[in-house]
Amino acid sequence: MPAKKPVVTKKPAAKTAAKKVVAIKKGSTKDDSGLPLSVVIRRRIEAQKARFHANDNISEFIKPGELEGLVDEVAEKMQAVLESLVIDTKNDHNTQNTSRRVAKMYVQEVFNGRYVEQPTLTKFPNVSRLNELMIIGPITVRSACSHHLCPIMGRIWIGVLPSKDSALIGLSKYSRLTEWVMCRPQIQEEAVVELADMLEKKIKPIGVAVVMDADHFCMQWRGVKDRDSKMINSVMRGAFLKDSNLRREFLALIDRK
Numbered sequence: 459m460p461a462k463k464p465v466v467t468k469k470p471a472a473k474t475a476a477k478k479v480v481a482i483k484k485g486s487t488k489d490d491s492g493l494p495l496s497v498v499i500r501r502r503i504e505a506q507k508a509r510f511h512a513n514d515n516i517s518e519f520i521k522p523g524e525l526e527g528l529v530d531e532v533a534e535k536m537q538a539v540l541e542s543l544v545i546d547t548k549n550d551h552n553t554q555n556t557s558r559r560v561a562k563m564y565v566q567e568v569f570n571g572r573y574v575e576q577p578t579l580t581k582f583p584n585v586s587r588l589n590e591l592m593i594i595g596p597i598t599v600r601s602a603c604s605h606h607l608c609p610i611m612g613r614i615w616i617g618v619l620p621s622k623d624s625a626l627i628g629l630s631k632y633s634r635l636t637e638w639v640m641c642r643p644q645i646q647e648e649a650v651v652e653l654a655d656m657l658e659k660k661i662k663p664i665g666v667a668v669v670m671d672a673d674h675f676c677m678q679w680r681g682v683k684d685r686d687s688k689m690i691n692s693v694m695r696g697a698f699l700k701d702s703n704l705r706r707e708f709l710a711l712i713d714r715k
């Protein structure tokens with residue numbers, strides 16, 4: 459039998475006999491046995507049988523201080539990509555720190571929604587028993603496609619029909635939640651569904667609607683190089699699905715110009 463690989467789980471896993479707790483020193487990209495940080499994190503996720511697709515959040519598997527180490531690891535590998543692209547990063551002053559800049563941009567900015575916890579959403583009871591259509595938007599969307607890691611820039615509108623028992627969230631929280639979902643490599647169709655699911659779970663409304671309209675740079679920068687192509691899609695849930703008048707009202711009120 460091959461030697462047991464170190465397994466790290468959040469909760470002690472009873473069945474793992476040779477359990478070894480892996481501590482990674484702050485700022486290090488490897489654990490004591492030389493495993494890269496990404497492998498250590500991946501094993502924690504696999505031990506819990508969790509999914510870690512590009513648009514999944516894996517923050518619960520990352521310990522404090524490890525994100526810095528992850529930036530270092532990505533920078534090392536990004537440097538290898540630049541070298542494979544035959545770019546003289548030693549003498550080209552423009553690309554000397556590109557690998558680190560890209561690593562920081564991925565981990566700390568544009569894909570940050572994978573690595574940080576969901577923003578806290580203060581909920582208010584629906585004291586005035588609002589049951590009128592609420593529309594929030596346009597909310598700016600900055601994301602990237604999972605296929606090419608090319609930017610997706612667009613806008614989102616959210617429609618909510620609260621019930622008298624709904625928990626309402628502050629207006630700014632819709633933007634925070636949207637940003638958290640979008641700061642990951644995404645597929646537009648999946649992103650809007652994910653956002654609608656989250657809003658349904660949090661607010662428990664009678665209906666929720668999400669419309670997204672975006673430019674996909676993988677259509678503009680590469681591929682067909684079609685500068686004007688956009689993608690628009692929507693998710694309608696509950697009352698928005700059943701009541702065509704409500705749906706029409708929502709779509710008429712959002713100004714997509």
Ligand SMILES: [Zn+2]
Nearest residue numbers: 603605606676
């Ligand atoms: Zn793409």
